[in-house]
Amino acid sequence: MKEKIKRSIKKISPVGIAMGILFSFNPITKHKAKADVDTRETILTTFGDTYDTFLKEPFVILLSEQSAKYDYTANNENRAYKAPTFNKGEFGISVYDYYKNQNFSKKIKVFYEDGKVEYKTIKHGQQLLIKQAGIIVDLNPDASDLYEHDTYYITQKQLDAGNTGIALTNWQTYYLKSDNNGQMNGPLALKYIKQEFPNIKPGSASFDLNKLFHALPGEKRKLATITSNPVKASGIFSYTFDELAEIKKHKVKL
Numbered sequence: 204m205k206e207k208i209k210r211s212i213k214k215i216s217p218v219g220i221a222m223g224i225l226f227s228f229n230p231i232t233k234h235k236a237k238a239d240v241d242t243r244e245t246i247l248t249t250f251g252d253t254y255d256t257f258l259k260e261p262f263v264i265l266l267s268e269q270s271a272k273y274d275y276t277a278n279n280e281n282r283a284y285k286a287p288t289f290n291k292g293e294f295g296i297s298v299y300d301y302y303k304n305q306n307f308s309k310k311i312k313v314f315y316e317d318g319k320v321e322y323k324t325i326k327h328g329q330q331l332l333i334k335q336a337g338i339i340v341d342l343n344p345d346a347s348d349l350y351e352h353d354t355y356y357i358t359q360k361q362l363d364a365g366n367t368g369i370a371l372t373n374w375q376t377y378y379l380k381s382d383n384n385g386q387m388n389g390p391l392a393l394k395y396i397k398q399e400f401p402n403i404k405p406g407s408a409s410f411d412l413n414k415l416f417h418a419l420p421g422e423k424r425k426l427a428t429i430t431s432n433p434v435k436a437s438g439i440f441s442y443t444f445d446e447l448a449e450i451k452k453h454k455v456k457l
Contacts, residue, residue: 244335245313245321249328250288253422258285258328262303265391271301272374277429278388279377284370286431287330289381291365294357296340298371300327309371312344325371333357337449342369342376355440356450367439368431378439379431391427392416399423 249255271283280286287295300307307327314320316337325331336359343353361367370377396415403410416424
């Protein structure tokens with residue numbers, strides 16, 4: 204009997220489809236797409252020393268390739284995806300390569316309110332921080348079929364909350380809400396516990412997972428702590444009537 208997978212790959216987001224259709228009927232913007240540059244509205248950055256070191260480490264199997272392709276769970280954090288940082292005034296889009304290929308990247312298209320258009324290349328271990336409401340992002344700008352474009356409008360409400368973001372990977376797109384509960388990532392925690400406390404065997408009387416987790420060195424405990432919760436795209440992108448009216452004003456052609 205075949206193992207039941209938790210979730211099939213979501214190639215096309217219904218929210219993205221609706222947005223793509225909406226944009227496609229607007230006139231072509233007169234601005235040509237430009238190459239990467241940081242602006243006050245969008246900034247490419249990394250994650251700080253602990254995560255930067257981890258993201259540059261050689262590839263080791265932290266999760267099966269099958270699970271990385273099909274499972275859509277919080278336990279995939281730092282195993283199949285890297286959550287962006289969650290801060291008020293920002294919406295982050297991160298990129299993570301399962302094989303930790305430092306040259307792996309994702310290209311997205313950014314439409315600004317003033318009509319300017321830019322392509323942004325986000326490499327493994329980087330994130331794009333969006334700091335201006337009204338920006339539209341296309342996560343799949345090179346798609347030949349309109350219905351395969353994945354487009355979203357960043358609202359002021361999202362920036363004010365600062366608790367949502369997107370993680371791009373080899374196979375899946377994770378739509379994320381922040382999780383500040385300090386919950387351990389069980390598989391990663393167990394891996395690090397075995398490294399740090401090799402003489403304490405799982406199942407033995409002295410093996411207390413929670414106690415050992417909190418005894419881990421700070422960096423490993425940080426890596427094994429869940430900071431995000433994957434949800435449906437509609438869980439972080441839902442638009443009010445006024446926001447939809449504002450979106451229609453944008454003169455965007457995919």
